[in-house]
Amino acid sequence: MQEISVTKNPNPKARPTDAKLGFGKIFTDHMFVMNYTTGQGWHDARIVPYGPISLSPASSCLHYGQTVFEGMKAYYGVDGTIRLFRPDENFKRLNSSNQRLAIPPVDEELCVEAVKKLVEIDKDWVPRWEGTSLYIRPFIVANDDFLGVKAADEYYFIIIISPSGAYYESGLAPVRIYVENQYVRAVRGGTGAAKTGGNYAASLLAQVEAHEQGYSQVLWLDGVERKYIEEVGAMNVFFVVDGQVITPALTGSILPGITRKSSIELLQAWGIPVKERRITAQELAEASDAGKLEEAFGTGTAAVVSPIGELKWGDKVMNIGGGKIGLITQRLYDAMTGIQYGRIPDEHHWTVEVCKG
Numbered sequence: 001m002q003e004i005s006v007t008k009n010p011n012p013k014a015r016p017t018d019a020k021l022g023f024g025k026i027f028t029d030h031m032f033v034m035n036y037t038t039g040q041g042w043h044d045a046r047i048v049p050y051g052p053i054s055l056s057p058a059s060s061c062l063h064y065g066q067t068v069f070e071g072m073k074a075y076y077g078v079d080g081t082i083r084l085f086r087p088d089e090n091f092k093r094l095n096s097s098n099q100r101l102a103i104p105p106v107d108e109e110l111c112v113e114a115v116k117k118l119v120e121i122d123k124d125w126v127p128r129w130e131g132t133s134l135y136i137r138p139f140i141v142a143n144d145d146f147l148g149v150k151a152a153d154e155y156y157f158i159i160i161i162s163p164s165g166a167y168y169e170s171g172l173a174p175v176r177i178y179v180e181n182q183y184v185r186a187v188r189g190g191t192g193a194a195k196t197g198g199n200y201a202a203s204l205l206a207q208v209e210a211h212e213q214g215y216s217q218v219l220w221l222d223g224v225e226r227k228y229i230e231e232v233g234a235m236n237v238f239f240v241v242d243g244q245v246i247t248p249a250l251t252g253s254i255l256p257g258i259t260r261k262s263s264i265e266l267l268q269a270w271g272i273p274v275k276e277r278r279i280t281a282q283e284l285a286e287a288s289d290a291g292k293l294e295e296a297f298g299t300g301t302a303a304v305v306s307p308i309g310e311l312k313w314g315d316k317v318m319n320i321g322g323g324k325i326g327l328i329t330q331r332l333y334d335a336m337t338g339i340q341y342g343r344i345p346d347e348h349h350w351t352v353e354v355c356k357g
């Protein structure tokens with residue numbers, strides 16, 4: 001495993017002084033950078049002062065979208081220890097995205113070490129207020145100075161980190177979700193299971209229209225039959241129907257979320273029935289009419305576990321849980337954040353200690 005060099009920032013910035021951090025708006029003093037060159041592989045792993053990178057106007061990532069990314073967090077624990085949550089899973093998924101986008105694989109062990117070293121250097125940026133965390137964004141962009149459609153010969157791998165508050169300003173209050181009928185995010189065989197920028201660009205117009213109608217996020221249907229529930233733009237989704245937890249199966253067009261996986265493993269450990277299968281919007285509407293749609297929630301790194309209080313599908317509005325967080329949703333949120341912040345024992349060995357704050 002190659003060594004990671006460190007160049008300290010000679011002009012450190014002022015740290016935030018309160019919990020009003022927003023999400024993804026503030027960045028720390030340092031970032032990790034590594035280059036790839038065909039014939040040389042990944043090289044020159046380094047931590048350097050945070051700042052602009054150099055790209056040619058002809059850089060292939062700008063024209064053809066060959067880029068992938070990840071999202072993870074570091075948490076300041078109740079015992080003063082800074083922890084990561086399942087970082088190995090993030091870099092396994094990054095390599096899965098790399099494979100789909102024809103990007104050379106990265107050394108997953110080196111990536112975890114890079115994150116740990118970067119967070120330790122900028123440990124004073126890890127926020128200590130309730131519900132806050134240090135968001136970590138690894139990403140790879142193609143960097144060929146060439147206007148031609150092909151897998152690039154040069155890449156940047158960069159990690160930037162950002163002290164962040166709650167993803168939703170409403171915190172843990174149930175969110176309103178708009179079920180998208182017109183536009184398509186992904187289809188099987190496409191890039192839906194990869195974490196790549198094009199998937200998110202394709203979702204923006206629907207997101208704008210949902211916001212104009214007062215909804216927080218878009219819930220996507222499958223791109224072929226346009227009836228099966230897939231995922232929300234920033235989250236996987238779960239439904240509690242007549243006592244059983246259901247989440248859409250990973251059919252190739254849905255991002256395999258790490259919080260999703262962790263939620264399933266927790267539910268199974270608790271003996272709560274959970275089923276991964278295809279589920280239609282019509283089935284949810286019928287369950288709602290019958291009083292059997294008991295809870296709905298999203299899971300993701302940014303929001304952790306987010307209760308859903310309303311779904312709008314065409315003219316059908318489904319109110320869920322009477323505007324309150326459900327028992328299963330609350331239990332998952334408490335368990336997940338309890339493990340992340342060190343409030344409860346990590347019986348699943350999911351956390352990785354970085355250092356003392």
